[in-house]
Amino acid sequence: MPDYMIELRDVTKRYGDLVANDNVTLQIRRGELMTLLGPSGCGKTTALRCITGHNIPDEGRVFIDGEDVTDVPTYKRELGMVFQSFALFPHMTVFGNVEFPLMIRRMNKAERREWVMDALRMIRMEEYEDHYPRQISGGQQQRVGLARALVYRPKVLLLDEPLSNLDAKLREEMRFEIRDLIDRLGITAVYVTHDQAEALALSDRVAVRNAGHIEQVGMPDEIYDLPQTRFVADFIGLSEFLAGTLSAVHTEERTATVAVDGLEIHVPATPEMAPGRKVLFFIRPNDIELLPASQESGINVFVGVVEKKTYLGDRSDYRVRVSEGLELRVQTDGKVRFEEGENVKVHLPIPHCRVIVE
Amino acid sequence: MLKRGSKARFILITLLLLSPGLLTFFLLFFYPMMVTLTRSLRPEGEQIGWTLEHYVTFLAEPRAREVILLTFVLSIGAVLCSVLLSIPLGLALRQKLRAHRFYRLTMITPRVVPGLIGALGLLLLFGSRGWVNLFLIRFVPFVNEPISINYTIPGLILFYTWLYFPFIALTTLAALEGLDPAIEEAADVAGANRWQVLRHVVIPLITPAILAGSVLTFMAAFGAFSIPLIAGGNHRPLSVEIYRQIDFTPARWSAASARAMIMAVLQVIFLTIYMRVLRRPIT
């Protein structure tokens, strides 16, 4: 039997007519960092609250460390949680905030002090022990939030969009700080975010959510390279989607060809492919190569005209008309430049071509 | 970038804007205060001469201490009862339970009923043949005869509470609804049960607001008049004591004024405390 730290088994949670979590099953392994990723309103917080006990599922069971906790009140679940709004106790100092869980557990004063200072050192906030939350910055408040959640060594750390209220630069720094802390403590963590970059950078595994259900669970590179649904491909980075039909499967080359709007595009073959099936072809704009018109033709090389060019600093974004009804979006690094109206060739490298059989 | 003369104009405009306030202050506060102060220092019925006898005679009476003490007991009692009642009520109402709007409305009705009518109604309700006593005798074991509530100090505190509860309840409810729910969730994830969340997080966070509301309510209750006049019986707080001086023929205006000044001084002391409370950092 696999060793799961957290398990949601067929959990359904409704708010009136709205089904915020529809028969969700999710297994989180001991010591892994699992991210719930999805657009705002897709029920991530609701799922997390089923783990904390702030929401009681209408159907299904919740297990923590093998124990059915569905009917166990929040305060007995031994969890640590970090909030988007930090949620520090405004009437307590930094020290008091971190001490709170230990005080509730009736640890003696001297030992408490030791544990709190350990936790504060861990987040480099030991000089701020006497400050009130309103006297320190947002980033510092969230670090105190982390210390408060971790100080009593809970079984699981839950984080609900912990970095969304911080500015972009700090967000990236703290991403690594959080990952670092979690690695050092070896704790199981559930991280909720709507930011795909954050999810890919931090997670051991990602569960991509869409409107009340989970679309795909996998390691970040699986999610990125092998999305199984259009929603996942779309949500994890920009993608171009083209509807087409499988025209041939070449068994020995392990490729197939897809007819898309008069073009024959070669793609890697998968077992469920059969000629005649409708498929959704997609490729990420930054995986497409843009070449001068003088370049030789070859497999997956098509002629086109630059219709529009947008300069984005480190990249350029082109819209290239490849055929009458087909315009491709291409992103290149800044080195090779093309102008609007210029004739070009586009190359769709086979390994980056993806197909979802419908 | 100020234009020449704009400063003078600025001052003029400021004065103009302030004048209604200043005028009101002068007419409605300063002038009556000065008249009362002067009156309290004149011999009874005279327009000339100065004396402290009204203060001295009143304060020397053993009754004086009783009256002042009673005034404190009634107003502090009403505030304490209101606070204690308002916390559970606020906790229940903020859950947005069914018909919570109706309860909110009911809560403030004592402010809509004129004090006089309210007092009479309460006397009837709590009288020896009122509904409360009928209910107690009928349903509560060992209560076989009416409990006297009217014209007792606990009864008076009860009536005061009825009248002043809405102020406190509104403050408490506003404070509770102003709390970030995530803060309480943080506390219970951290291991605090409901009682511990209340004691260590909710109460400390709403205390500054409740304190501020309480001091204001206390000051209002300190001057309460219609309830103790009608329902006080022999228990007379300062306000009724003042009124009684005027009720004599001929009216004892100087004696009444001296008592009024004593009351004013006590209230100023409390106002000072109130300002202190407000100046404490409210987090």
Ligand SMILES: Nc1ncnc2c1ncn2[C@@H]1O[C@H](COP(=O)(O)OP(=O)(O)O)[C@@H](O)[C@H]1O
């Ligand atoms: N207490 C609630 N009452 C009614 N609807 C709610 C409540 N909490 C969340 N919802 C709704 O449930 C859906 C999922 O919410 P939530 O879990 O907070 O999403 P996310 O965290 O992914 O943004 C949203 O449409 C939201 O409006």
Ligand SMILES: [Mg+2]
């Ligand atoms: Mg959310």
